[in-house]
Amino acid sequence: xxxxxxxxxxxxxxxxxxxxxxxxxxxxxxxxxxxxxxxxxxxxxxxxxxxxxxxxxxxxxxxxxxxxxxxxxxxxxxxxxxxxxxxxxxxxxxxxxxxxxxxxxxxxxxxxxxxxxxxxxxxxxxxxxxxxxxxxxxxxxxxxxxxxxxxxxxxxxxxxxxxxxxxxxxxxxxxxxxxxxxxxxxxxxxxxxxxxxxxxxxxxxxxxxxxxxxxxxxxxxxxxxxxxxxxxxxxxxxxxxxxxxxxxxxxxxxxxxxxxxxxxxxxxxxxxxxxxxxxxxxxxxxxxxxxxxxxxxxxxxxxxxxxxxxxxxxxxxxxxxxxxxxxxxxxxxxxxxxxxx
Amino acid sequence: xxxxxxxxxxxxxxxxxxxxxxxxxxxxxxxxxxxxxxxxxxxxxxxxxxxxxxxxxxxxxxxxxxxxxxxxxxxxxxxxxxxxxxxxxxxxxxxxxxxxxxxxxxxxxxxxxxxxxxxxxxxxxxxxxxxxxxxxxxxxxxxxxxxxxxxxxxxxxxxxxxxxxxxxxxxxxxxxxxxxxxxxxxxxxxxxxxxxxxxxxxxxxxxxxxxxxxxxxxxxxxxxxxxxxxxxxxxxxxxxxxxxxxxxxxxxxxxxxxxxxxxxxxxxxxxxxxxxxxxxxxxxxxxxxxxxxxxxxxxxxxxxxxxxxxxxxxxxxxxxxxxxxxxxxxxxxxxxxxxxx
Numbered sequence: 001x002x003x004x005x006x007x008x009x010x011x012x013x014x015x016x017x018x019x020x021x022x023x024x025x026x027x028x029x030x031x032x033x034x035x036x037x038x039x040x041x042x043x044x045x046x047x048x049x050x051x052x053x054x055x056x057x058x059x060x061x062x063x064x065x066x067x068x069x070x071x072x073x074x075x076x077x078x079x080x081x082x083x084x085x086x087x088x089x090x091x092x093x094x095x096x097x098x099x100x101x102x103x104x105x106x107x108x109x110x111x112x113x114x115x116x117x118x119x120x121x122x123x124x125x126x127x128x129x130x131x132x133x134x135x136x137x138x139x140x141x142x143x144x145x146x147x148x149x150x151x152x153x154x155x156x157x158x159x160x161x162x163x164x165x166x167x168x169x170x171x172x173x174x175x176x177x178x179x180x181x182x183x184x185x186x187x188x189x190x191x192x193x194x195x196x197x198x199x200x201x202x203x204x205x206x207x208x209x210x211x212x213x214x215x216x217x218x219x220x221x222x223x224x225x226x227x228x229x230x231x232x233x234x235x236x237x238x239x240x241x242x243x244x245x246x247x248x249x250x251x252x253x254x255x256x257x258x259x260x261x262x263x264x265x266x267x268x269x270x271x272x273x274x275x276x277x278x279x280x281x282x283x284x285x286x287x288x289x290x291x292x293x294x295x296x297x298x299x300x301x302x303x304x305x306x307x308x309x310x311x312x313x314x315x316x317x318x319x320x321x322x323x324x325x326x327x328x329x330x331x332x333x334x335x336x337x338x339x340x341x
Numbered sequence: 342x343x344x345x346x347x348x349x350x351x352x353x354x355x356x357x358x359x360x361x362x363x364x365x366x367x368x369x370x371x372x373x374x375x376x377x378x379x380x381x382x383x384x385x386x387x388x389x390x391x392x393x394x395x396x397x398x399x400x401x402x403x404x405x406x407x408x409x410x411x412x413x414x415x416x417x418x419x420x421x422x423x424x425x426x427x428x429x430x431x432x433x434x435x436x437x438x439x440x441x442x443x444x445x446x447x448x449x450x451x452x453x454x455x456x457x458x459x460x461x462x463x464x465x466x467x468x469x470x471x472x473x474x475x476x477x478x479x480x481x482x483x484x485x486x487x488x489x490x491x492x493x494x495x496x497x498x499x500x501x502x503x504x505x506x507x508x509x510x511x512x513x514x515x516x517x518x519x520x521x522x523x524x525x526x527x528x529x530x531x532x533x534x535x536x537x538x539x540x541x542x543x544x545x546x547x548x549x550x551x552x553x554x555x556x557x558x559x560x561x562x563x564x565x566x567x568x569x570x571x572x573x574x575x576x577x578x579x580x581x582x583x584x585x586x587x588x589x590x591x592x593x594x595x596x597x598x599x600x601x602x603x604x605x606x607x608x609x610x611x612x613x614x615x616x617x618x619x620x621x622x623x624x625x626x627x628x629x630x631x632x633x634x635x636x637x638x639x640x641x642x643x644x645x646x647x648x649x650x651x652x653x654x655x656x657x658x659x660x661x662x663x664x665x666x667x668x669x670x671x672x673x674x675x676x677x678x679x680x681x682x
Contacts, residue, residue, distance in 0.1 A: 122555025126624070142553050171552055178553075184541050185550050185558040191601075192533055193561060194616050195593040199586065200525050201619050202593075209526050210627035211512055212483050212519075214463025217526040219560045220534060225620040228613035235601045235609060245540065246598050250591055252536040252543075257587050260532075260576045268576060272569035275535050278542050279566040283467070286551035 002028050005063040007056060007078055009034040009043035010227065012095045012121065013069030014133030017048035019166035022135040033059035043130035057085045065158060067119075068094040072233035075102050079109040086114045091158045093119045097182060097230065098237040099146045099175040107148065115155030118146030118175060121168055122186065128227040136167070143168035144182075146175050183241035187234055188249050191242065193223035194231070343369050346404040348397060348419055350375040350384035351568065353436050353462065354410030355474030358389035360507035363476040374400035384471035398426045406499060408460075409435040413574035416443050420450040429454045432499045436460055438523060438571065439578040440487045440516040448489065456496030459487030459516060462509055463527065469568040477508070484509035485523075487516050524582035528575055529590050532583065534564035535572070 004020065006013045009032045020030060032049030033056050034040040040052035053059035060066050060082045068078050075094055086092065092114055096102050099118045106116035123141040125132060143163040147156045163170045173181070200209045200217070235242060259268040281287075345361065347354045350373045361371060373390030374397050375381040381393035394400035401407050401423045409419050416435055427433065433455055437443050440459045447457035464482040466473060484504040488497045504511045514522070541550045541558070576583060600609040622628075 122553060122557075124556060141555055144553060173549070173553070177549065181546065181550050181553045184544065184546075185554040188540070189537055189557050189561040191594065191597050192537060194613065195590060195597055196530055196533060197616055197620055198612075199529070199590050199593050201616075203525065205522065205525075207628045208514070208518065209522050210623055212463060212485060212514070212522045213526040213623075213627070214482050215465060216463075216530050216564055219563055220530040221620060221623075222560055223557055224616050225624065226617065228610055228617050231613045232606065232610045236604055236606060239601055239604065243598065243602055246594065246601075249536060249540050250594060252540045253532065253587065253591060256532050256536055257584065260580055260587075261584055263577055263580060265573065265577060269569060269573045271539075272535065272572045275538055275542075275565050276567065276569050279538055279562060282551055282554070282562075283566065286554070287548045 002064040003062050004028060004030045005053075005059045005066045006030065006032045006049060007034075007059060007066065007068045007082070008070035008074075009039050009048060009052070009130050010069065011125065011128045011130070011132050011137075012123075013067070014043050014046060014048035014130035015123075015135065015137035016067060016069060016095070016166065017043065018046075018133055018135035019138055020162075021047070023165040025165070031059050031063070039130060043133070046130050046133055048130050048133050056081050060085050060090075062087055064090055065162070066090060066092045067162075068092070068096075070096075071227070071229040072096040072098050072102065072237050074229075074233075076105045076109070079105055083109055083111060086111065088113045090114045091155045092116045093159050093162070095119055095121055097186065097234045099144070099178045099182075101237045103146065103148060103175045115152050116148065117151060117155055117159045118144075118148075118178075119159055119163070120144040120146070120178065120182070121163075123168070124226070126222050126225045128225075128230075138163075138166045138168040141168050142171045144171050144173050144178050146173060146178055179238050180241050183238055183245045187238055187242045188245045190223045190226065190231060190234065191246060192249065193221050197221035197224035343405040344403050345369060345371045345406045345408065346394075346400045347371065347373045347390060348375075348400060348407065348409045348423070349411035349415070350380050350389060350393070350471050351410065352466065352469045352471070352473050352478075353464075354408070355384050355387060355389035355471035356464075356476065356478035357408060357410060357436070357507065358384065359387075359474055359476035360479055361503075362388070364506040366506070372400050372404070380471060384474070387471050387474060389471050389474050397422050401426050401431075403428055405431055406503065407431060407433045408503075409433065409437075411437075412568070412570040413437040413439050413443065413578050415570075415574075417446045417450070420446055424450050424452060427452065427455045431455045432496045433457045434460045434500050434503070436462055438527065438575045440485070440519045440523075442578045444487065444489060444516045456493050457489065458492060458496055458500045459485075459489075459519075460500055460504070461485040461487070461519065461523070462504075464509070465567065467563050467566045469566075469571075479504075479507045479509040482509050483512045485512050485514050485519050487514060487519055520579050521582050524579055524586045528579055528583045529586045531564045531567065531572060531575065532587060533590065534562050538562035538565035 006017055013032065017030060017032060030049055031051060031053050032040060032043055033053045034043065043049050044052050056078065064087065066082065066086065068075050070078055075096055092106070092110065094102055097120060099120060103118055110116055121138050121141060121143045123137050125137070145156070145159055145163065160170050200206060203209060259271065347358055354373065358371060358373060371390055372392060372394050373381060373384055374394045375384065384390050385393050397419065405428065407423065407427070409416050411419055416437055433447070433451065435443055438461060440461060444459055451457055462479050462482060462484045464478050466478070486497070486500055486504065501511050541547060544550060600612065
């Protein structure tokens with residue numbers, strides 16, 4: 001028998017609840033908590049969690065797995081609140097979009113008797129809140145797993161099992177890499193989307209622009225509809241990486257601007273054609289990373305979560321990356337960081 | 342009996358064929374043409390057009406409605422090719438993303454015995470070519486209709502009927518306005534999407550970035566997958582408007598950059614919260630334009646197209662905007678252009 005606590009029942013927390021339920025884990029109790037009672041009630045009504053605890057302490061008491069699905073900056077406070085109540089051996093994970101701050105808070109705040117493994121599902125949608133939650137939100141999406149250096153393999157396996165159970169694709173990455181990469185593929189897109197929306201919205205011709213806006217404008221400004229708390233926390237906790245990639249984004253815009261301004265038809269066409277080819281390649285499947293995506297031998301999703309909940313995670317040694325593999329990964333990590341530029 | 346010719350059988354031309362077929366017009370012959378024989382064969386195979394003409398001249402011979410769905414710059418050549426073959430009274434329209442050049446070419450090239458009405462469906466998708474065509478591509482999308490100043494009301498009605506028949510939302514706009522607005526809601530998004538993709542693709546960390554890319558990156562770089570011919574022609578035929586809005590886009594990016602750099606939490610949060618609210622309002626429905634969206638009393642889509650094909654368009658006087666309305670529109674147009682900034 002295992003207890004899973006989900007702290008924060010918005011789009012991500014609610015969808016996690018639905019996706020866990022879809023996996024039909026055996027002997028499992030799922031409890032949710034949200035500091036906003038109306039959000040908690042909505043989540044229960046949407047079937048995301050069978051019940052909501054009245055306090056965060058009640059939610060985590062006796063839990064074997066705690067998932068913190070609040071905006072980044074709130075995580076620090078949640079960790080402080082739950083630290084004294086966590087059961088020995090509990091695994092704690094989160095879903096925040098930036099990882100370096102979170103890993104530091106967990107290291108400083110949590111007792112050594114529990115295991116923190118960072119997590120970040122690369123999933124989302126236009127609407128927020130538990131009403132918008134979907135069991136399929138994570139299907140086939142990358143889910144970054146960020147173990148601390150001294151992570152206990154069994155604890156890592158627990159999170160891998162969860163990620164597989166909800167249909168996502170586990171992707172090991174360290175916190176520093178994560179934040180640099182997320183700035184490029186998630187946070188700068190977020191800022192660009194907000195800027196694009198404000199550009200049109202701020203114009204005196206907005207009524208005309210809005211009426212002429214088609215799916216291109218709609219898709220490209222989708223991220224501007226995200227919860228402001230989340231975007232705000234992302235910008236403040238991943239500032240330097242965002243500024244770095246934002247400057248390179250503007251450089252890239254200027255490169256295109258200059259081709260357009262000069263009406264350099266040939267170079268412009270070649271650039272556009274190359275871009276289309278590369279974008280189509282991505283659609284066909286992402287390029288392989290140097291190391292294998294996942295270092296462990298994954299069981300099938302349903303099986304995995306069932307096994308985990310049955311309490312077997314510490315014994316599942318075949319899924320444990322041994323120390324040699326860890327060393328190899330560390331070398332590769334340094335190599336990647338060096339060529340991140 | 343009416344004959345409709347579709348010149349250019351890519352995503353848009355193919356989808357037009359399917360959408361017209363879905364409307365089940367009576368006594369109508371649809372003929373397609375594409376200068377690339379393989380594209381034409383694919384379109385026939387996909388059911389987009391029942392048959393493909395061997396030459397563009399054969400396609401337009403005797404046609405009452407000609408739709409040119411090629412990339413912008415090719416339109417000039419197509420107009421020159423079809424001009425001598427057009428039946429007296431034929432209505433010619435196009436689907437290009439920029440309108441000022443097209444309207445000029447039509448004025449210069451076509452004989453006075455035919456009617457050119459510009460058109461631009463605000464619709465598209467990630468893939469191009471007739472294999473990607475869909476009957477529902479235009480459903481509930483804005484479809485800009487750009488009549489020349491001296492347009493014959495019956496010819497305008499024909500295009501309105503077509504737009505309604507395929508499920509789109511007719512939107513009257515003049516060529517100059519169209520190109521300015523399209524730069525903001527369509528062409529700068531296109532450039533921003535291409536830049537965002539190239540930013541990540543050009544990085545040495547691309548394999549890692551691609552593996553971590555989720556739906557945000559996917560949606561925001563969707564336009565980078567568009568046909569390069571189309572993007573190229575857009576950039577060259579709407580250069581000044583694109584440069585204007587691109588510079589304002591970079592200004593907006595810098596405004597956000599500065600809030601992030603200064604970690605100005607309060608202003609940042611307020612900006613993000615306002616943006617979210619405004620974006621949600623757009624999702625609920627675009628703001629009303631000053632004038633009515635459509636000046637004519639529209640029949641239901643199926644009915645409209647059936648009537649048109651039955652040859653009644655010139656007699657449908659109730660759909661004709663009278664000269665007083667035209668004058669009012671002209672005043673409003675000038676007002677809009679004045680505050681386009």
